[in-house]
Amino acid sequence: MGSSRGAASRLATILGQVGNVGIGEVLRSLDLGGLAGRPIEEVFAGLADFICPDGGSIDEGIARDAFIETIADLADAGITEIDGLTADQMQTVFELYIAHTIEARICNDIGTRVVNMPSDVRTVERIEAQLGSALVECRIVR
Structure with missing residues (x-):
């Protein structure tokens, strides 16, 4: 989870800087000054890159997806303003991100380990036939 660790570190740095100098200065330092005063979701979306x-x-996809999920959860967490984020809100944003990265990693691991492709053509043909029969049965039952 190297990409997620790096992204979490950058997120923590940004949140710390917002607490110290304010979002306007942070955005200017990243050449994103045009996002100042915009809704929190737009600011975080701009920070995604x-x-x-x-x-x-x-791993990079998991990190990015987790960040987007975090942005989507901000309003539900009661975080609607980026200027003046409290320490608790910063902690919540960070925790949301970490939770989403863990969830995405688990889902990815399950998906890559649960689905195994057969090693020979006969087995593939047998599975296709079984799936075809199951689909026909489903249509009949309906």
């Missing part, structure tokens, strides 16, 4: 850069690996 810095916190979890787009990449091609599964």
